[in-house]
Amino acid sequence: xxxxxxxxxxxxxxxxxxxxxxxxxxxxxxxxxxxxxxxxxxxxxxxxxxxxxxxxxxxxxxxxxxxxxxxxxxxxxxxxxxxxxxxxxxxxxxxxxxxxxxxxxxxxxxxxxxxxxxxxxxxxxxxxxxxxxxxxxxxxxxxxxxxxxxxxxxxxxxxxxxxxxxxxxxxxxxxxxxxxxxxxxxxxxxxxxxxxxxxxxxxxxxxxxxxxxxxxxxxxxxxxxxxxxxxxxxxxxxxxxxxxxxxxxxxxxxxxxxxxxxxxxxxxxxxxxxxxxxxxxxxxxxxx
Amino acid sequence: xxxxxxxxxxxxxxxxxxxxxxxxxxxxxxxxxxxxxxxxxxxxxxxxxxxxxxxxxxxxxxxxxxxxxxxxxxxxxxxxxxxxxxxxxxxxxxxxxxxxxxxxxxxxxxxxxxxxxxxxxxxxxxxxxxxxxxxxxxxxxxxxxxxxxxxxxxxxxxxxxxxxxxxxxxxxxxxxxxxxxxxxxxxxxxxxxxxxxxxxxxxxxxxxxxxxxxxxxxxxxxxxxxxxxxxxxxxxxxxxxxxxxxxx
Numbered sequence: 185x186x187x188x189x190x191x192x193x194x195x196x197x198x199x200x201x202x203x204x205x206x207x208x209x210x211x212x213x214x215x216x217x218x219x220x221x222x223x224x225x226x227x228x229x230x231x232x233x234x235x236x237x238x239x240x241x242x243x244x245x246x247x248x249x250x251x252x253x254x255x256x257x258x259x260x261x262x263x264x265x266x267x268x269x270x271x272x273x274x275x276x277x278x279x280x281x282x283x284x285x286x287x288x289x290x291x292x293x294x295x296x297x298x299x300x301x302x303x304x305x306x307x308x309x310x311x312x313x314x315x316x317x318x319x320x321x322x323x324x325x326x327x328x329x330x331x332x333x334x335x336x337x338x339x340x341x342x343x344x345x346x347x348x349x350x351x352x353x354x355x356x357x358x359x360x361x362x363x364x365x366x367x368x369x370x371x372x373x374x375x376x377x378x379x380x381x382x383x384x385x386x387x388x389x390x391x392x393x394x395x396x397x398x399x400x401x402x403x404x405x406x407x408x409x410x411x412x413x414x415x416x417x418x419x420x421x422x423x424x425x426x427x428x429x430x431x432x433x434x435x436x437x438x439x440x441x442x443x444x445x446x447x448x449x450x451x452x453x454x455x456x457x458x459x460x461x462x463x464x465x466x467x468x469x470x471x472x
Numbered sequence: 473x474x475x476x477x478x479x480x481x482x483x484x485x486x487x488x489x490x491x492x493x494x495x496x497x498x499x500x501x502x503x504x505x506x507x508x509x510x511x512x513x514x515x516x517x518x519x520x521x522x523x524x525x526x527x528x529x530x531x532x533x534x535x536x537x538x539x540x541x542x543x544x545x546x547x548x549x550x551x552x553x554x555x556x557x558x559x560x561x562x563x564x565x566x567x568x569x570x571x572x573x574x575x576x577x578x579x580x581x582x583x584x585x586x587x588x589x590x591x592x593x594x595x596x597x598x599x600x601x602x603x604x605x606x607x608x609x610x611x612x613x614x615x616x617x618x619x620x621x622x623x624x625x626x627x628x629x630x631x632x633x634x635x636x637x638x639x640x641x642x643x644x645x646x647x648x649x650x651x652x653x654x655x656x657x658x659x660x661x662x663x664x665x666x667x668x669x670x671x672x673x674x675x676x677x678x679x680x681x682x683x684x685x686x687x688x689x690x691x692x693x694x695x696x697x698x699x700x701x702x703x704x705x706x707x708x709x710x711x712x713x714x715x716x717x718x719x720x
Binding site: 266349356360 | 518522525529532533555556558560561565566567568569573574575576577581584585586587588589626632633635636
């Protein structure tokens with residue numbers, strides 16, 4: 185029972201961490217290696233606004249998400265736009281920005297396990313004989329809600345459909361009046377906000393540390409590679425596979441194998457099925 | 473209404489378009505004919521602005537050096553420097569070579585992505601129109617774009633372009649690889665679109681026979697130059713054109 189419940193919680197956690205990364209890559213083919221940094225940044229900004237500025241928790245959360253979204257958009261607008269289409273440069277530049285943010289935060293005093301966001305609701309509940317705290321239930325709830333909302337956004341709104349078109353065929357989308365740079369800015373802002381939401385629901389479970397930025401990036405990359413880069417269904421399925429694998433190794437082997445599982449999953453995927461579970465590397469053959 | 477003056481496009485030192493000028497009045501259908509590599513797609517990409525996007529991308533990646541010269545004028549405005557999305561907003565919509573249907577979206581979703589520039593009233597009106605003139609699309613509206621036949625894809629591609637509310641529709645080789653029956657059906661639809669919606673159309677094609685009867689004026693491209701132009705009657709009577717494009 186414990187394995188199932190904590191497996192689900194862990195899987196949704198991974199899915200939350202990876203959503204933003206998948207979205208940005210899926211739409212603009214932009215591997216955003218600053219993803220983890222944006223995650224930590226949101227947590228830190230929310231904490232600052234709450235304890236240093238003295239805002240209410242909900243207001244601090246919304247503000248921190250807005251700030252992260254703007255940072256993501258600015259990253260594209262001022263840096264990444266100049267190196268579009270050069271995958272290696274995109275990775276290096278975004279990773280460098282991420283490093284600058286993370287190490288900047290460390291230098292600015294974010295070290296040790298001293299700062300933490302409070303859980304939304306205190307306490308815990310007995311679920312089929314397993315004790316689960318409310319915050320973990322909220323994680324699952326928000327994860328499911330977020331996936332649902334994103335699905336609605338992408339399939340029902342004009343902007344979402346434009347993002348979907350851009351993801352499939354940039355040139356065709358351009359001929360229909362969809363601007364590729366604007367869409368990339370939107371995707372980056374949205375992806376950053378998704379990273380931020382993940383941070384806000386997950387940080388109350390532990391303390392805000394710089395290392396979690398690197399950890400989140402590794403998890404997001406692992407989930408995306410196993411699921412197939414840019415595929416949403418693949419990412420969610422992969423989150424469940426890796427999530428349960430982690431819990432199983434934790435129970436039978438030991439807690440410190442968590443990251444190893446993710447990395448092994450990457451290696452196994454690259455060896456056996458390089459484009460991932462739902463990869464789009466191999467396009468449908470064009471009909472003439 | 474639409475005019476291109478002295479267009480020159482170089483890929484490195486290779487001349488792809490050599491001093492091509494063309495005009496398209498309101499409610500006109502203009503044909504551009506030429507063999508493979510005559511410059512038809514380059515012309516269409518230049519008119520729709522995609523060419524300058526390709527140039528920017530090549531420049532950033534350190535690839536081919538592309539040079540574009542000449543002017544494109546639409547409704548009295550020089551739009552030579554505008555991005556493709558801005559030109560589309562102005563009303564110039566390209567229906568690109570090989571259709572470029574969104575393969576993982578359904579037929580209906582392809583049309584709705586096409587409606588990015590349309591307001592909700594225009595969207596529903598145009599959707600009705602597209603499903604009326606291309607009625608086979610109704611039956612397959614839930615099928616994925618990647619699983620359509622060539623003819624269905626082409627109907628969808630033109631329909632999707634119409635959803636973007638074009639004033640000037642650029643069709644790049646719409647009949648490529650289709651059976652003669654579908655070719656004639658599409659040619660008829662293209663004429664209907666002009667007659668019923670007042671959309672100006674520039675259509676490029678390799679094989680002239682189905683398209684020639686519906687055009688008002690045509691240009692023959694050879695090695696990047698417009699070598700002959702005239703009304704459809706003049707072109708059909710021209711012995712050189714006859715032997716090269718009608719195979720008789």
